Amino acid sequence: MTVTVNRDILLTGLQQVIGAVERRNTLPILAHVLLTFEDDTLAITATDLEIELKSFSKLPFAQSPFSLTLPGRKLFDICKALPDGVDVSITQDNQKVILKAGRSRFTLSCLSSADFPLLDEDVPQTECLLNQKQLSHLIDKTQFAMAQQDVRYYLNGMLFEFAGNRLSSIATDGHRLAVCHQQLSGKEQAVTRVIVPRKGIQELARLLIKPSDSLCLQMQQNHIRFVSDDFVLTSKLIDGRFPDYQRVLPKAGNNIVSCKKSKLKQILSRVSILSNEKYRGIRFELNDNTLTVSATNPEQEQAEEEISVEYQGPAMSLGFNVTYLLDILSVFSAENLKIYINDANTGVLLEEENQADCLYVVMPMRI
Numbered sequence: 352m353t354v355t356v357n358r359d360i361l362l363t364g365l366q367q368v369i370g371a372v373e374r375r376n377t378l379p380i381l382a383h384v385l386l387t388f389e390d391d392t393l394a395i396t397a398t399d400l401e402i403e404l405k406s407f408s409k410l411p412f413a414q415s416p417f418s419l420t421l422p423g424r425k426l427f428d429i430c431k432a433l434p435d436g437v438d439v440s441i442t443q444d445n446q447k448v449i450l451k452a453g454r455s456r457f458t459l460s461c462l463s464s465a466d467f468p469l470l471d472e473d474v475p476q477t478e479c480l481l482n483q484k485q486l487s488h489l490i491d492k493t494q495f496a497m498a499q500q501d502v503r504y505y506l507n508g509m510l511f512e513f514a515g516n517r518l519s520s521i522a523t524d525g526h527r528l529a530v531c532h533q534q535l536s537g538k539e540q541a542v543t544r545v546i547v548p549r550k551g552i553q554e555l556a557r558l559l560i561k562p563s564d565s566l567c568l569q570m571q572q573n574h575i576r577f578v579s580d581d582f583v584l585t586s587k588l589i590d591g592r593f594p595d596y597q598r599v600l601p602k603a604g605n606n607i608v609s610c611k612k613s614k615l616k617q618i619l620s621r622v623s624i625l626s627n628e629k630y631r632g633i634r635f636e637l638n639d640n641t642l643t644v645s646a647t648n649p650e651q652e653q654a655e656e657e658i659s660v661e662y663q664g665p666a667m668s669l670g671f672n673v674t675y676l677l678d679i680l681s682v683f684s685a686e687n688l689k690i691y692i693n694d695a696n697t698g699v700l701l702e703e704e705n706q707a708d709c710l711y712v713v714m715p716m717r718i
Contacts, residue, residue, distance in 0.1 A: 352417050353442040354388050358452060360408045361393075361439060362430040365423070367406035367582050368397040370554045372423035378468075383420040385467045386441075390414070396467070397423055402551045403470045403585040404558075418464040419443050426450075429457055470585050473571035477513060477543050483579070484562035485533045489520035490552060492531040492709050495678045497549050498524035505591030508548045511568075511575070513540040518568075521596050527675045528599055528698075528712040529682075546593055547575055551586030558582055600712060601700050604693035606664035608642065609704070612688050615642075616680045618656045622646045623673040625654040632718045633673045637692075638666045646673070669695045670718030679711045 365384070373381035385396040391413045396405045419441070433439070433452050442449045443461065450457040490509070498506035501524065510521040516539050519532045547555075555577060559566075569576040577584045619633070626633055626646035636643040640662055645655040669692070679701055680688075687704035701711040 355440045358433045358437045364395040364406040364408045365427045368404040371397040371404040373399040384423040387418040388414040389416050405583045420462045475569035477570040483559045487559040490556045493520045493522040493529035496522040496529035508546045508589045509552045510593045513543040515539045531709045546589035601698045604691050606692040608690040609661035622654045625652045631672045631674050634718050635669045670716045675713050
């Protein structure tokens with residue numbers, strides 16, 4: 352059986368799914384992608400058994416139904432190396448597949464397409480429609496706070512919470528918390544919470560490149576599925592109890608610092624140069640309308656800089672991990688921000704001025 356597909360179409364589909372191709376040699380079939388030709392559509396599927404990515408590409412003419420598997424990364428590298436716009440013929444011959452493009456010829460091993468594992472497709476328990484811009488906003492504003500390889504496995508992902516017409520994304524590593532909300536149209540949903548693994552979130556963020564395109568989010572018993580015209584991402588869920596983030600959110604205190612994001616970010620970047628490389632600690636000292644940011648390191652080197660802010664509370668001194676603060680400031684789009692402080696031992700609340708859809712909490716540290 353021989354099919355022909357344009358190199359650009361093949362490469363675009365592979366780029367969407369390549370992140371799910373298993374790098375470790377656990378099961379040989381997981382290093383392969385499944386190519387399915389049907390009518391005028393090419394579907395490419397990849398999985399690592401935790402997430403499954405499927406891309407859809409329209410072909411200029413109908414093909415006979417045909418499916419095969421090929422080594423994913425080798426096929427991806429071959430397509431990247433081929434000239435733009437060239438047609439690629441794919442011929443399956445027993446356990447080998449021959450690719451021809453111009454004067455190039457490649458012979459690859461293949462495995463049975465019947466052995467390619469696919470994640471189960473359950474009946475959705477909850478589903479909603481939103482555009483890619485909304486989902487991208489939820490992810491971009493919070494994903495930096497996800498834990499990585501934490502023994503508290505339920506922190507190694509992002510919580511999606513449905514409540515009425517609101518979808519929220521929440522992430523925390525125990526030291527910082529990020530919360531973002533988006534209002535959705537359509538019927539109200541019952542309160543539903545699921546934890547999506549870190550890898551699923553990262554792959555999803557990479558795929559959301561068409562802001563105005565709609566996307567259907569389907570919650571199933573053991574999976575979550577994101578369905579668009581170009582791709583379908585299915586991810587297993589983390590079975591665990593996510594912390595009660597509402598309880599962690601501190602009440603906005605009377606001690607409020609108002610300042611400019613760009614100035615604070617510049618100062619933190621400069622002062623952090625001489626912070627402890629391991630703990631990344633810096634000190635905030637507040638007095639009247641002045642914030643003094645300082646850092647020291649084991650070599651007894653010091654950095655200190657002042658910034659004018661709006662603050663009328665009592666003199667206070669707090670320690671923070673500067674990386675946590677910089678991560679938060681990097682996702683702020685507004686120039687004005689507010690910092691709500693109760694005392695030196697409880698979490699500090701940060702938010703952009705006049706943008707209440709996102710909240711951030713950072714726990715202080717001893718310096």
